[in-house]
Amino acid sequence: MLAPILFGSRSGDPFADMRRLQAEMSRLFDDAGASSARRAFPPVNVWLGDSAVVVTAEMPGVPQDRIDLTVQDDTLTIRGERPAAADDGAAWHRRERTAGAFARTVALPFRVDPQKVEARFQDGVLAVEMQRPEEDHPRRIAITAG
Amino acid sequence: MARNLTTTSSGRVERRHGDDPRPAPLTRPATDIFETDDDVVLVADMPGVGADDIEVTLERRVLTLRGRARPPAPEGYRQVYGEYRSGGFERAFTLSEDIDRDAIRASTTSGVLRLELPKAASARPKRIEVQAA
Numbered sequence: 001m002l003a004p005i006l007f008g009s010r011s012g013d014p015f016a017d018m019r020r021l022q023a024e025m026s027r028l029f030d031d032a033g034a035s036s037a038r039r040a041f042p043p044v045n046v047w048l049g050d051s052a053v054v055v056t057a058e059m060p061g062v063p064q065d066r067i068d069l070t071v072q073d074d075t076l077t078i079r080g081e082r083p084a085a086a087d088d089g090a091a092w093h094r095r096e097r098t099a100g101a102f103a104r105t106v107a108l109p110f111r112v113d114p115q116k117v118e119a120r121f122q123d124g125v126l127a128v129e130m131q132r133p134e135e136d137h138p139r140r141i142a143i144t145a146g
Numbered sequence: 147m148a149r150n151l152t153t154t155s156s157g158r159v160e161r162r163h164g165d166d167p168r169p170a171p172l173t174r175p176a177t178d179i180f181e182t183d184d185d186v187v188l189v190a191d192m193p194g195v196g197a198d199d200i201e202v203t204l205e206r207r208v209l210t211l212r213g214r215a216r217p218p219a220p221e222g223y224r225q226v227y228g229e230y231r232s233g234g235f236e237r238a239f240t241l242s243e244d245i246d247r248d249a250i251r252a253s254t255t256s257g258v259l260r261l262e263l264p265k266a267a268s269a270r271p272k273r274i275e276v277q278a279a
Contacts, residue, residue: 043230047192047223054220058193058230084178085189091181097191109226124193124257127220 041102042078042126046109051132053108058125061097067121069128071114076128079103111136171233175211175259179239183271185262186245192235193257194218200259202252210238211259244268 059067059074061082068079073110084099086092116131174192192200201212213235213242219225241247244266251262 039229045218045225045230046227047220048226049223051222052223054223056192056218056220058191058257060191060193061189062256064256083175085187086178086180086182092150093186095178095180096176097178097189121158121256123196124191125218130219 032138040104041098044078044104044106046106048109051137053110053112053127053129053130055106055108055125057104057128058124059121059126060110060126064121067126069117069119071112071117071130074108074111075105076108076112077087077103078126171231173231173233173236174237174238176211177237184264186260188261188263189244190235190237190259190261191257192254192259194232195254195257195259197254200252200254202250202259202261204241204247204250207241207243208238209241209263210236210260212236212259213259223251246272 042059044057047054064111066081070077081101113133118129176192192213195213199214215232218232246264246266249264
């Protein structure tokens with residue numbers, strides 16, 4: 001995300017600001033390149049409800065029977081394996097999709113009940129809906145006039 | 147890409163990213179391309195896109211893949227963390243002349259689009275018989 005950039009003084013070299021801006025932009029793109037290489041697979045989004053949480057993950061091309069989900073306390077672990085489109089020995093022109101085994105643990109905002117988990121997988125997107133245990137639901141506290 | 151620039155009273159320029167209305171994000175799908183004896187195969191990741199939401203067009207030598215993902219928001223939830231944005235996919239490739247354009251096959255499974263582009267007969271590897279003389 002870009003932080004607000006404040007341009008400096010008007011005195012001196014009028015191109016100093018442009019150069020500084022370009023240097024900042026290059027650093028931004030370099031950082032973006034490095035971080036995308038280190039990004040975990042699958043990429044996830046987390047959605048919060050009143051007493052439930054949903055984690056969605058993009059896992060195109062992973063066979064449904066190769067997905068392994070585990071829920072423990074306030075974590076969700078997604079494991080799986082994605083086959084490569086062709087062998088290493090094939091005549092590759094371009095190879096951008098990662099292949100192989102993966103495992104990722106997602107921290108949840110609260111503890112969830114492993115007995116109340118629903119997972120759906122459609123068109124390569126996994127959605128895992130997890131409920132909070134009954135005893136953890138937030139309770140309203142009445143205030144008495146004193 | 148237009149950015150919102152405002153001039154503050156002191157004459158300095160600030161760039162604000164909050165009120166910049168962007169259209170739905172378009173992603174270039176990650177694509178594998180490899181060749182077999184008979185075909186050139188393209189495999190593109192388009193998670194969240196079903197068969198009905200994919201469009202593959204060929205105009206002259208340009209092959210364009212387009213996909214529209216289903217809106218992801220689960221009912222009754224608000225997003226608190228995001229590593230990916232759901233939007234559309236689009237990518238274009240220029241084909242060589244050795245493709246038999248009328249015989250292109252397309253299929254999709256689990257959000258992955260697979261295109262098989264048969265090589266024109268003249269482009270396939272030919273076996274040359276060696277006669278013992």
